[in-house]
Amino acid sequence: MAHQEKATSGVEWRITLEDGSSKSLVPDAGPVSRIWAGLGGLIAGLVLKVREFLRRAWDIGVDDPRKVIHCLKVGMALTAVSLFYFMRPLYNGLGGNAMWAIMTVVVVLENTVGATIYKCSNRVFATTLAGFLAFGVHWVASQSGQEFEPLITGASVFILASATTFSRFIPSVKALFDYGALIFILTFSLVTVSGYRVDKLFDMACQRISTILIGTCLCLLVTLFICPIWAGEELHVLISRNMDKLANSLDGCVDEHFDYNDEHKDSDKQPDKKLLGYKCVLSSKATEESMAKFARWEPAHGRFNFKHPWQQYLKIGASMRSCACCVAALNSCIDSENQAPEFIKKHLSNICLKVSSSSSSVLKEVAKTIKTMKRSSSIELLVEEMSSAVQDLQHEIKSLPKLLSPPEVLHPESKETDDTTSTIHLLDVIPVVTLASLMIEISSRVQAIVETVEELAELAQFKGEVQEKEKQNQPNTNRIVASQLNDDQQTVKALERV
Amino acid sequence: MAHQEKATSGVEWRITLEDGSSKSLVPDAGPVSRIWAGLGGLIAGLVLKVREFLRRAWDIGVDDPRKVIHCLKVGMALTAVSLFYFMRPLYNGLGGNAMWAIMTVVVVLENTVGATIYKCSNRVFATTLAGFLAFGVHWVASQSGQEFEPLITGASVFILASATTFSRFIPSVKALFDYGALIFILTFSLVTVSGYRVDKLFDMACQRISTILIGTCLCLLVTLFICPIWAGEELHVLISRNMDKLANSLDGCVDEHFDYNDEHKDSDKQPDKKLLGYKCVLSSKATEESMAKFARWEPAHGRFNFKHPWQQYLKIGASMRSCACCVAALNSCIDSENQAPEFIKKHLSNICLKVSSSSSSVLKEVAKTIKTMKRSSSIELLVEEMSSAVQDLQHEIKSLPKLLSPPEVLHPESKETDDTTSTIHLLDVIPVVTLASLMIEISSRVQAIVETVEELAELAQFKGEVQEKEKQNQPNTNRIVASQLNDDQQTVKALERV
Numbered sequence: 001m002a003h004q005e006k007a008t009s010g011v012e013w014r015i016t017l018e019d020g021s022s023k024s025l026v027p028d029a030g031p032v033s034r035i036w037a038g039l040g041g042l043i044a045g046l047v048l049k050v051r052e053f054l055r056r057a058w059d060i061g062v063d064d065p066r067k068v069i070h071c072l073k074v075g076m077a078l079t080a081v082s083l084f085y086f087m088r089p090l091y092n093g094l095g096g097n098a099m100w101a102i103m104t105v106v107v108v109l110e111n112t113v114g115a116t117i118y119k120c121s122n123r124v125f126a127t128t129l130a131g132f133l134a135f136g137v138h139w140v141a142s143q144s145g146q147e148f149e150p151l152i153t154g155a156s157v158f159i160l161a162s163a164t165t166f167s168r169f170i171p172s173v174k175a176l177f178d179y180g181a182l183i184f185i186l187t188f189s190l191v192t193v194s195g196y197r198v199d200k201l202f203d204m205a206c207q208r209i210s211t212i213l214i215g216t217c218l219c220l221l222v223t224l225f226i227c228p229i230w231a232g233e234e235l236h237v238l239i240s241r242n243m244d245k246l247a248n249s250l251d252g253c254v255d256e257h258f259d260y261n262d263e264h265k266d267s268d269k270q271p272d273k274k275l276l277g278y279k280c281v282l283s284s285k286a287t288e289e290s291m292a293k294f295a296r297w298e299p300a301h302g303r304f305n306f307k308h309p310w311q312q313y314l315k316i317g318a319s320m321r322s323c324a325c326c327v328a329a330l331n332s333c334i335d336s337e338n339q340a341p342e343f344i345k346k347h348l349s350n351i352c353l354k355v356s357s358s359s360s361s362v363l364k365e366v367a368k369t370i371k372t373m374k375r376s377s378s379i380e381l382l383v384e385e386m387s388s389a390v391q392d393l394q395h396e397i398k399s400l401p402k403l404l405s406p407p408e409v410l411h412p413e414s415k416e417t418d419d420t421t422s423t424i425h426l427l428d429v430i431p432v433v434t435l436a437s438l439m440i441e442i443s444s445r446v447q448a449i450v451e452t453v454e455e456l457a458e459l460a461q462f463k464g465e466v467q468e469k470e471k472q473n474q475p476n477t478n479r480i481v482a483s484q485l486n487d488d489q490q491t492v493k494a495l496e497r498v
Numbered sequence: 499m500a501h502q503e504k505a506t507s508g509v510e511w512r513i514t515l516e517d518g519s520s521k522s523l524v525p526d527a528g529p530v531s532r533i534w535a536g537l538g539g540l541i542a543g544l545v546l547k548v549r550e551f552l553r554r555a556w557d558i559g560v561d562d563p564r565k566v567i568h569c570l571k572v573g574m575a576l577t578a579v580s581l582f583y584f585m586r587p588l589y590n591g592l593g594g595n596a597m598w599a600i601m602t603v604v605v606v607l608e609n610t611v612g613a614t615i616y617k618c619s620n621r622v623f624a625t626t627l628a629g630f631l632a633f634g635v636h637w638v639a640s641q642s643g644q645e646f647e648p649l650i651t652g653a654s655v656f657i658l659a660s661a662t663t664f665s666r667f668i669p670s671v672k673a674l675f676d677y678g679a680l681i682f683i684l685t686f687s688l689v690t691v692s693g694y695r696v697d698k699l700f701d702m703a704c705q706r707i708s709t710i711l712i713g714t715c716l717c718l719l720v721t722l723f724i725c726p727i728w729a730g731e732e733l734h735v736l737i738s739r740n741m742d743k744l745a746n747s748l749d750g751c752v753d754e755h756f757d758y759n760d761e762h763k764d765s766d767k768q769p770d771k772k773l774l775g776y777k778c779v780l781s782s783k784a785t786e787e788s789m790a791k792f793a794r795w796e797p798a799h800g801r802f803n804f805k806h807p808w809q810q811y812l813k814i815g816a817s818m819r820s821c822a823c824c825v826a827a828l829n830s831c832i833d834s835e836n837q838a839p840e841f842i843k844k845h846l847s848n849i850c851l852k853v854s855s856s857s858s859s860v861l862k863e864v865a866k867t868i869k870t871m872k873r874s875s876s877i878e879l880l881v882e883e884m885s886s887a888v889q890d891l892q893h894e895i896k897s898l899p900k901l902l903s904p905p906e907v908l909h910p911e912s913k914e915t916d917d918t919t920s921t922i923h924l925l926d927v928i929p930v931v932t933l934a935s936l937m938i939e940i941s942s943r944v945q946a947i948v949e950t951v952e953e954l955a956e957l958a959q960f961k962g963e964v965q966e967k968e969k970q971n972q973p974n975t976n977r978i979v980a981s982q983l984n985d986d987q988q989t990v991k992a993l994e995r996v
Contacts, residue, residue: 067667075660078687079652085691086648099688106684150584154577162573169565186604189576190597193583286784329827434935
């Protein structure tokens, strides 16, 4: 207590000292130089912050150069659309409405092809529909006389704006026409309300629609033909990369737990890498969903057909997240304070490492299947290896009591001793048993992942690896070929296993 | 088998009969009535679909009437802004630029107050900044002669559009000014490019900015004063509701596992409710983040100050997700095929139920703390209860071998029998041990949740429950009071604990 008080007064005293010293120093320097020093510090701080900001921006650019390319594409498209203003014949044709082209380009041009097409089609469709509807309302309003016109116009704006806004809350509408609903309200209000003052409404609407079409076409050209970034491709890569990450984090987490070598001293990055893995999987749901939403607007590109089963990727993502949840639980079990004694850990380390490595190699093979879009010829073998490793693990746990109790069993007459030691043993075994059953659970979830990927292979008609190399001697159907290994390969694998 | 065949042929026969009868019927009816019938079916199908759609929309509206109110607000604001067109003096003042007010209302008016303020401030700030910058560029361009003007304008549009688009990829910019960056590009291009043709650029810009200001103010008025929906309040409610859901799903999941009564036959909704709980928690990350993003734009409202620690809610959400992950693992352990024999389950059911019910009552108390924004006086007690239940569980597991082996221990001479039975016992125990250690893990994560909520209480200066009742005998500062129980209470606690 006294010590604490002393410390507090010490702090106060030092503060007083600093205050005093600053007071005795400042008059020497003069107020002008004080301001200069303050300004200098401020500017230095600002420069530092700006440099830090630019460095981070540079890192983002280096990390994913396609982002830079996207920015250049936006700049290019905008400059191109500005030409309409500079070229007199085009300007005369379109008039002041050319600004709609600029606005379209700014609002519609997105990072991925799918998002751009989604926005373009929504914009064109909604503008046209709203335009026609607004004409109808305007005609009705203009027929009903001077005093009713504002009333009818206002009421129609109110009703349609409310209804359309509400439709944006309905999931099926939101998924497909969220942006369209916004544009619908915008165009409808603008045209209906303008109709009250503008005489050549039809001309104006035509000009507006044509400029929007120009902007849309320009966006589509730019997004499709200059370094296109496909949402589908992104989703595909994201899923297979996350699968790899999950495999690595599973491996890393179990490895670290059973690693008794000096190696793990130099692996400072291990925990980071391991953590990143399953956390990336757990947090990528929103990205996956938006990618899948945009991917279905994309035409056939690269290896993907128009009707590529993008929804199946979401299922794979969900099964990966459920596996990542288990890895997270495993991770926290490993991090917890209750640790099994070394000799039990040592005894189980081999088989546990085998389960984790076989599970992660199944995951990696599945990731490869997705990446290459070819059915793997070895996946069944790997899954079998995994299940046999799991069975070995179960067997090993079964045999644990045998290993633990021999010394006590040799002296059966000492009943009390026996009892207490076996008690201790069961407690000791708990962390290992938990670890083992979590790993068994993980392997069953890995199996679920394999099944969802199998479904994807089915839906997207992935080709078999073998089928590509030797099509002639396989009279069977696709499915059997793909899931079957030829003999040579199996022999090689069997040798490798030995 | 024979029965099945019979049934199949029966079905076929009936199909043939129907075919035959339809063939004999249709010529009687003639092609016209066939078309009518087809059309009737089509219309009936369509009507059914529309009815289904409307029913779902109705459900959404009934579920959350504030969505309907938001829609009416949008309709109202749009109708109000349309008045500018109908009233001649206002129209003459603003001219055709009144459409910018409509556009602003459509684009800026969002569901929550925070989102609207975010968009409004971004729009006004970005428009003003871009307007001034565009004036500067226009001035430079106009000074540099006829042939350089388009060049300079084009180059500036290209550079600024690219740079601003890139800035949207930087997380710190994206969090605060994503929408502003878009508006900046839009306004800058429009003003710079228009400058080439429009003579009275300054007048136009002023009109535009004033109409945008009118739209913005209208949006702010509508969103702030007509049934405001606060993003912060939403986040607050979401977190406390999710906490309750997590507690219920933990309870439900363990209850169901140990429930031997006939009661669980009528609880058909149990699995649904239980699943919904932790899955809601796992999937609400994106919602939480966007709510927290918008909440910090909101002024003080209701029980929340301007600088309410919204970021802390994200931490609470993260700790809840990590707990939900464990509940998910627990759930799948319970669902797995390996089940402990009934007598072990029965033996442990009481203590397991105690751990789960104490954990869930801690969660519920924490949820109440958040809901009422008052420090709970009983939380410490509940946490202690939970830890003592966990200790009991650990103790119970420790005593499991004693319970299991007595018959064998009584005949120590039969070594083989002893060995095999103890083997079986360990295997039997695995599911229960896993369950128990997952529950211990869950309780430690519940503790982590309690800590994050404590931090929130500290940051947001929640008041104590008791403090409200008896303020007179507390001369200390708010903060110390809040983190301290008064002596009476502590005595009561100590008594209760004994």
